[in-house]
Amino acid sequence: MTEQTTDYKPDAKTLFWNRVQLLAVFAVFLAPIAGAFLYKPTKFNNYGDLYTPAPTLAPLALTGVNGETEFAQYKEQDLWAFLVVAQGACGENCEKSILNSRQLRAMQGKHLERLRSVLIYSDLPASVAQDLAKKYQPVDVYEADPEQLKVWAEQLVPEGVPANELDDRFYVVDSKGLLMISYPSDAEPNRVKKDLSRLLKSRR
Template identity: 35%
Template structure:
């Protein structure tokens, strides 16, 4: 009887661990922080393109948007985010056409031409920094420029990724939303 108890104990422990909810608490389904879009509707950004033409994020409705907001002076953290956005889009393979990359520039300073060429295809819009600061959710006192955000094809803010995102985990989140979504 003791031999049976010793042999069955790992099986019993695994059932208790799994069905007791311990494993589900440890494993998180998504990497990015989910955002309730009702709390953060897209404001009137009064955005302009780099050549001064009026535009808005509405122009990209129907596409998933990976969004970064910050000043035109692109430091190392900014460069890493722009690089990650480009690579994450490319990692989606045939689904990459469903994703647009958008950089909301929060000042009127010039952007380096080399930087624009390096991230060719990215949409760059100038916006009011006060509007962006009120709109994009952050944790504590950190600025919105520390995160990459994801908007769905209907224009709803959905996910916020951490400052230095793990590409494999972000890729997994993007794969899931693109697979589950029939739009965009």
């Protein structure tokens, strides 16, 4: 006597739920991978004083070795600026900020060409400005009208920073002309570098 076997054929409803379960298993395994590719952080624990929201810097007329220009030239050239402002004098801490901005630019590796170190001054003897430009090259050095610079610099003041930490800071302006973050002259370069690396990556 021959034993007969019958092939089992699941009905349509069973097939549907089997496929749903299979897709759910794939989703569980693929979600972390997809998230890693798609996630782009918009906030981070910063070392410097972050401007939130980041303000657009007002226009400012400048005079440099190549004649008259505007601070907006960096935005037009799609460049970031490490900015130092000196009004009436540039003492030890001011020079330290210029040095830090130049060194931090050099530390950015592949992002180096996206950055400029900038000194804007007023009421400094021409010989002092020339000496600073030579001492800390490459740095873009510009003169501004004293009254205009005084008003313009007011927008650089970060909220919540003690008064004794407001002088001789250096500022980071992105390629859209937005004031992003600032640091005191004695900021730790390696910690600043981490901030800048994350900012540059998040605002490509």
